Amino acid sequence: MMLAAENGLRGDPRLKGISEAIRVVPNFPKPGIMFQDITALVSNHKVFKDTVDLFVDRYRDMGISVVAGVEARGFIFAPSIALGIGAKFIPLRKPGKLPGEVISEAYELEYGNDCLEMHVGAVEQGDRALVIDDLVATGGTLSAAISLLERVGAEVIECACVIGLPEVEGRRRLDGKPLYILVGPRQYNSII
Ligand SMILES: O=P(O)(O)OC[C@H]1O[C@H](OP(=O)(O)OP(=O)(O)O)[C@H](O)[C@@H]1O
Numbered sequence: 001m002m003l004a005a006e007n008g009l010r011g012d013p014r015l016k017g018i019s020e021a022i023r024v025v026p027n028f029p030k031p032g033i034m035f036q037d038i039t040a041l042v043s044n045h046k047v048f049k050d051t052v053d054l055f056v057d058r059y060r061d062m063g064i065s066v067v068a069g070v071e072a073r074g075f076i077f078a079p080s081i082a083l084g085i086g087a088k089f090i091p092l093r094k095p096g097k098l099p100g101e102v103i104s105e106a107y108e109l110e111y112g113n114d115c116l117e118m119h120v121g122a123v124e125q126g127d128r129a130l131v132i133d134d135l136v137a138t139g140g141t142l143s144a145a146i147s148l149l150e151r152v153g154a155e156v157i158e159c160a161c162v163i164g165l166p167e168v169e170g171r172r173r174l175d176g177k178p179l180y181i182l183v184g185p186r187q188y189n190s191i192i
């Protein structure tokens with residue numbers, strides 16, 4: 001896992017602003033989960049723009065042809081990044097949402113099971129892909145996204161998330177694919 005602060009952005013005040021805009025909600029959606037809520041982050045124009053800019057700056061010269069966003073929270077960031085770097089955006093959706101012919105991959109979550117689908121023909125052999133989501137925990141979701149893209153012959157250049165939880169397993173499940181994250185999880189402080 002590549003942390004932005006350890007890859008050229010050490011001391012960048014934008015990272016501190018992003019981290020501070022994340023709200024921790026304990027026991028959501030299930031007991032024991034410390035939910036990292038990004039709704040306040042995206043309702044702050046400067047922090048939201050900083051987040052998109054950091055990704056656009058990193059990916060603009062990497063020859064990325066497709067930005068794949070993961071439903072639902074990946075959709076908040078991926079289209080702006082795609083527009084910023086001049087790539088196509090494609091949605092990876094939860095089951096039964098896409099109207100055309102799809103391919104599917106099942107995966108496990110921190111709090112349940114799910115499946116991602118992609119339209120056949122949305123991505124072509126030789127496309128250079130960036131996968132975007134808001135957060136990586138176990139890496140199960142990103143692994144499913146990588147599989148979908150590789151099954152149709154795309155090359156996954158990198159996966160990127162705003163927040164990375166320090167689950168060791170995540171790295172293994174991404175099977176060595178580069179993973180870039182802006183910040184670690186916000187710590188919950190019940191006193192403030
Ligand atoms: O690394 P993982 O263990 O796979 O977990 C990360 C995924 O979990 C969350 O989505 P969720 O499935 O809760 O769906 P949502 O975006 O529709 O809320 C998050 O937005 C990531 O997509």
Ligand SMILES: Nc1ncnc2[nH]cnc12
Nearest residue numbers: 033034035036110135137
């Ligand atoms: N702790 C967490 N906060 C927000 N989204 C998540 N997805 C999986 N784990 C999560």
